[in-house]
Amino acid sequence: MSQNKPYFFQSYIIIAVAIAALLLFKPFLPRRIFSETGGNTKNVVIDSMLLEAVQDAGVAEKDTLSNKKIVFRATNGIKFPAETFEDYKGYQHLIAFYEKLLQLEKSNQGKVRIAYFGDSMTDGDMIVKDLRASLQAKYGGEGVGFVNITSESAPSRSTLTHQFSTNWKTLSYLNVKNPKSPFGVNGHVFFVKHDTVNPVWVKYKASNLRHLSMLNNPTLFYGRSGNTKGQVDVIIGSDTLRKKLNPSGTVNTLAVGGNLKSFKANFVSADSIPFYGFNFDDGRGIHVDNFSNRGNSGLPISTFNTNVMKAFNDKLGYDLIVLHYGTNVLNYGSLNYSWYEKRMARVVEHLRECFPDVAILIISTADKATKYEMEMKTDSAVVPLTLAQKRYAVKTQAAYVNLYTLMGGDGSMVKWVEEEAPALANKDYTHFNFRGSKKISDLIYNQLDAGYEKYKKLRGVKIPPKPVDQPQIQPTVTPIAPGQPKVPSPSQSQQVKPQVKPVVTPASATKKPAIKKDTVAPKKDSTHAQ
Numbered sequence: 001m002s003q004n005k006p007y008f009f010q011s012y013i014i015i016a017v018a019i020a021a022l023l024l025f026k027p028f029l030p031r032r033i034f035s036e037t038g039g040n041t042k043n044v045v046i047d048s049m050l051l052e053a054v055q056d057a058g059v060a061e062k063d064t065l066s067n068k069k070i071v072f073r074a075t076n077g078i079k080f081p082a083e084t085f086e087d088y089k090g091y092q093h094l095i096a097f098y099e100k101l102l103q104l105e106k107s108n109q110g111k112v113r114i115a116y117f118g119d120s121m122t123d124g125d126m127i128v129k130d131l132r133a134s135l136q137a138k139y140g141g142e143g144v145g146f147v148n149i150t151s152e153s154a155p156s157r158s159t160l161t162h163q164f165s166t167n168w169k170t171l172s173y174l175n176v177k178n179p180k181s182p183f184g185v186n187g188h189v190f191f192v193k194h195d196t197v198n199p200v201w202v203k204y205k206a207s208n209l210r211h212l213s214m215l216n217n218p219t220l221f222y223g224r225s226g227n228t229k230g231q232v233d234v235i236i237g238s239d240t241l242r243k244k245l246n247p248s249g250t251v252n253t254l255a256v257g258g259n260l261k262s263f264k265a266n267f268v269s270a271d272s273i274p275f276y277g278f279n280f281d282d283g284r285g286i287h288v289d290n291f292s293n294r295g296n297s298g299l300p301i302s303t304f305n306t307n308v309m310k311a312f313n314d315k316l317g318y319d320l321i322v323l324h325y326g327t328n329v330l331n332y333g334s335l336n337y338s339w340y341e342k343r344m345a346r347v348v349e350h351l352r353e354c355f356p357d358v359a360i361l362i363i364s365t366a367d368k369a370t371k372y373e374m375e376m377k378t379d380s381a382v383v384p385l386t387l388a389q390k391r392y393a394v395k396t397q398a399a400y401v402n403l404y405t406l407m408g409g410d411g412s413m414v415k416w417v418e419e420e421a422p423a424l425a426n427k428d429y430t431h432f433n434f435r436g437s438k439k440i441s442d443l444i445y446n447q448l449d450a451g452y453e454k455y456k457k458l459r460g461v462k463i464p465p466k467p468v469d470q471p472q473i474q475p476t477v478t479p480i481a482p483g484q485p486k487v488p489s490p491s492q493s494q495q496v497k498p499q500v501k502p503v504v505t506p507a508s509a510t511k512k513p514a515i516k517k518d519t520v521a522p523k524k525d526s527t528h529a530q
Contacts, residue, residue, distance in 0.1 A: 065391055078458050088390060090399035091451035097320045097359040098455040104139050104286070105463055112139065112286045113317055115185065115355075117301065118324040120431065121366070122292040124156035127324075127432070130441030132288040136211045141285020143216035146316070148277045149190040149202055152294065159212055160280075161205035161262075167193040168200060173300040174293055181223050182305035184251075184276030185312040186291045189223070192270045200270070204278065205262035216282040218256035218263065221315075222247060223274035223308070230270035236263045247273050251311035279316070289316075297340075298325035301347045309354030318358050321351055323398075326365025326389065327430060330381045337388035344389070348396040360398040363444065364389045367404050367413040369429035376418075376429060378410050399451075406443040 071082045072092035076099070080092040091098075100112045114135075116128050125144075136142070144159050150170050154162040171179045173187040183189050192200040206215045220232065222245065230245035234256050243254055256263060259282075267275075281287045293300075301323075329340055348360055364386040370379040386404050393400035408415065416424040416436055424436030432440055456463070 065394055070394060078455065080454070080458070085390070085394065088394060088400055089447065089451065090393060090397070091454060093397050094320070094359050094361065094399045094448075094451055095455065096357060098452050100319050101139065101286075101452055102456065102459070102461060106461075108140065109284065111141070111281075111284050111317070112319050114286070114288045114320045114322060115318050116288055116290050116292075116322040116324065117296075117298065118290070118292045118322075119296045119298075119327050120292070120294045121327055122290055122324060123294055124153040125159045125290050125292075126434070126437040127441050127444075128288060128290040128292070129159050130438045131445055132290075133209075133211065134441065134445045135286045135288065139286045141282065141287055142211050142214065143281035143287060144206075144212050145281060145287045145289040146186060146221075146277055146279045146291075147204065148186055148188055149275050153292070158207065159209060160207050160215070162203075164202040165198065165200050167195045167198055168202075169193050172293065173303050174295060177303065181225075181274035182308040183303065184221065184223075184274075185289075185304075185309060185316070186277060187293055187296075187300060188276070190275045190277075191272070192267050192275075194271055200267045201264055202267075202278075203262070203264040204280075206260075214259040214261060215263065215280050216259050217280065218260060219279045220254040220256065220265070221276040221279060221312075222252050222254070223276065224248065224250055224252075225273040227270065227272045230273050231268040232270070233266040233268060234263055235266065236260060242268075245270065245273060249311070250308055251276075251315060253315060295328050296325065297328050298323055298347060299343055302343070302350050304350065304354055306350075306354050310356075313355050313358075318355050320359045320361060321355060322361045322363060323347070324363040326385055327368070329385060330365065330368060330379060331370075332381075335381055335384040337385050340385070341388040341392045345392040345396050348392065348398055360396070361401065361448075362389055362393040362398050363401045364403050366432075366440070367407050367409070367411075367416075369411075369413040369417070376414050378413065401444055401447055403440065403443070406447070407440075 065085045068085060069082050070085065070088060072080055075092065075095045078095055083089065097112075100110070104110050104112055116122065116131070118128070122128050132145070147160065147162060150164045150168050151157070151162060154164070169191040171183070171189050171191075173183045179189055181189050181191075204215055204218070206213055225247040227245075227247065230247065232243045232245060232254065234241045234243060236257070241257070243256075245254065246252060256265070256278075323344075325344075329337070348362075351360060352358065365382060368379045368382055369376040371377075382404060386402060390400055390402065392398075404412075407413070413425060413429050416432075417427065417429055422435060423433065424439060425432045
């Protein structure tokens, strides 16, 4: 026992010296150490343009907006009150969008379309799916919108089932500057790989969610090519419909059929034809396309081909473009984001060239927490980035949503992860879970709707309130339709007749879509796709 005493005292002395050294050198150590967890790094992808922009970052410019009152010019006789930079929302720049909503609400006719560009925050249709649901509940509309040919987030998407073969070649504007064919509005272009053995295919199936229970008017979008032999075999159940491709225009479309629950498309002899994706909508109400790309800073949008985007806009008709970025722009060793402010201002101007008269909404980065001195706190880069995003929104006459302040400001991400029960965000202190995404969507929707209500007051318009999207009636659960009186009349009580229970079903389910067989006889799916 006595032999072990020297070792015990030696260990004690070593620990004491280590603690003293830590206290001595603590002032010289970096405050920021590491995040709470290594987390899943699959979302950490950086676009090449962001890396170049960071390297070219210069000296920060003098701030000329913080103490300046922002006064708007009237649009169509409507002028919102002046705003301060601190509280800037820019509803004035959404007037064209709000007018389209007003016409839709008043007449219950027409359509409005939103392109929502984002990064991993909206991956798998997160946030966007809830915003789409809220808008369609108020203004109508059926369909999930534009969907890629392939997608890395397909397995996690709940708004439809999306499967595809592995023999597709995918080009993204995140890492390819000069594709052999221009990118589509989704920032991608897809080509079939020459495969004489395995078919090249894509398959979609609708969900059971409200407004998304059918694949409404599936339409393939594809580009120009000299290949005149391309065909698509559309497989619906046991029937196959062969469609010929005509890639003669800048952007071409191919209608698959009416409202379907699911279908599969095999691409035959389609080498060199650029494909973009399928659109699903019923042509009325409001539709929201989710163009999310993991690792995107927003800067690659500047590579869009203007003529191609105009061709997309002619067919889809966008009224609002949302730019929701920031997650991938934080943490580059500097709190000077003037380089990002300048380049994103150019992106906005380029979008206005591509989509004339479109309204643009900038959504700031959300709060993000990083470990400082063994404690999770709001990252020091969050506020400077939100200010840079607000400045380019003001300078480009775009509307602005400060997601950081709507969440609760400083320390809000820590609260969403640690104090909310159940939690609203993941342990990476960056991304939201499904509950948090729904709350973020509500915050964005409420600000948009508040501006719309102010617009109606300025227009002097009063629209009587109407029920918002009554729930569907399931015949096995509710035998009597809503509003039908339940009190029997005396004559009913005297009759000896069986009661007939009305059945209420969705309009889209009352009639199966007619499928014409053009040139190929019915055959079974031989590709064994799940």
